Amino acid sequence: MERWIGKIMNRLEKRLAKRREAQIRKMRMRIERPKSMIPLIRSSKKYHDWYKEVLARSCYRCAICEAPLELEAIQIHHKIPVSKIIKDNRLINFRQALDCKELWDLENGIALCFNCHAEKHPDITFF
Numbered sequence: 001m002e003r004w005i006g007k008i009m010n011r012l013e014k015r016l017a018k019r020r021e022a023q024i025r026k027m028r029m030r031i032e033r034p035k036s037m038i039p040l041i042r043s044s045k046k047y048h049d050w051y052k053e054v055l056a057r058s059c060y061r062c063a064i065c066e067a068p069l070e071l072e073a074i075q076i077h078h079k080i081p082v083s084k085i086i087k088d089n090r091l092i093n094f095r096q097a098l099d100c101k102e103l104w105d106l107e108n109g110i111a112l113c114f115n116c117h118a119e120k121h122p123d124i125t126f127f
């Protein structure tokens with residue numbers, strides 16, 4: 001190989017390696033910041049269907065105190081938090097989230113009233 005071609009190929013290799021590294025860094029950051037995908041999941045049709053199904057399975061009553069759930073009081077609690085499911089399953093995009101069985105498992109949701117939900121998350125203020 002001519003020397004000048006060798007030089008170009010060398011530089012090209014370095015450039016491609018840099019691109020790969022940047023891509024991997026980007027993907028890792030997405031995995032380390034799973035919360036960025038949560039609003040997208042929560043506003044999806046699939047999530048709203050899941051939400052309504054959990055509520056129906058609970059007969060529209062709080063699973064702890066059994067109070068009937070008025071519209072303002074409805075809270076759906078995730079036994080395993082969405083952020084943990086995203087991390088555990090290494091979900092890096094919305095398409096993967098839609099296909100993740102654990103995320104849409106009806107057993108992972110329980111319908112609670114505002115007060116009982118607040119007790120599950122003493123560290124969070126719901127407003």
Ligand SMILES: [Zn+2]
Pocket residue numbers: 062063064065066067112113114115116117
């Ligand atoms: Zn309750």
